[in-house]
Amino acid sequence: MNIPEHRKAIDKLDAKIVRLLNERTQHVLEIGAIKFKAGEEIYAPHRELAVLQRVCRLNKGPITNDAIRAIYREVMSSALSLQKTMRIAYLGPEATFTHQAAIRRFGSSLRYGPQKTITDVFAE
Numbered sequence: 001m002n003i004p005e006h007r008k009a010i011d012k013l014d015a016k017i018v019r020l021l022n023e024r025t026q027h028v029l030e031i032g033a034i035k036f037k038a039g040e041e042i043y044a045p046h047r048e049l050a051v052l053q054r055v056c057r058l059n060k061g062p063i064t065n066d067a068i069r070a071i072y073r074e075v076m077s078s079a080l081s082l083q084k085t086m087r088i089a090y091l092g093p094e095a096t097f098t099h100q101a102a103i104r105r106f107g108s109s110l111r112y113g114p115q116k117t118i119t120d121v122f123a124e
Contacts, residue, residue, distance in 0.1 A: 025078070055068055073107045076107065077106055077109040077110055086111065090115065092114060
């Protein structure tokens with residue numbers, strides 16, 4: 001295969017990936033609606049962990065498990081931001097280690113708020 005053929009194959013795969021991401025997100029939104037009607041919490045950290053563990057087990061490479069986790073963290077963050085307004089508090093100003101750790105944990109689609117003290121973080 002030459003470069004243009006590889007790029008054409010990549011373009012087709014990208015179209016499938018976008019379609020599948022939207023299909024996945026639609027299922028997540030429907031689950032969220034069911035949970036909301038039942039009075040259940042939308043965010044389920046245990047489910048998130050199970051998904052991350054499962055997709056890493058499915059991974060045969062060459063993408064690393066760290067990369068798979070980062071990709072899925074963003075997929076789940078995006079879906080969660082569509083279901084629920086969440087604000088994640090962190091200690092210190094923007095771009096500090098705590099801010100970076102919060103984004104690494106929850107993804108970039110949620111809202112983040114810097115706090116001056118640990119007490120403020122837990123109060124938020």
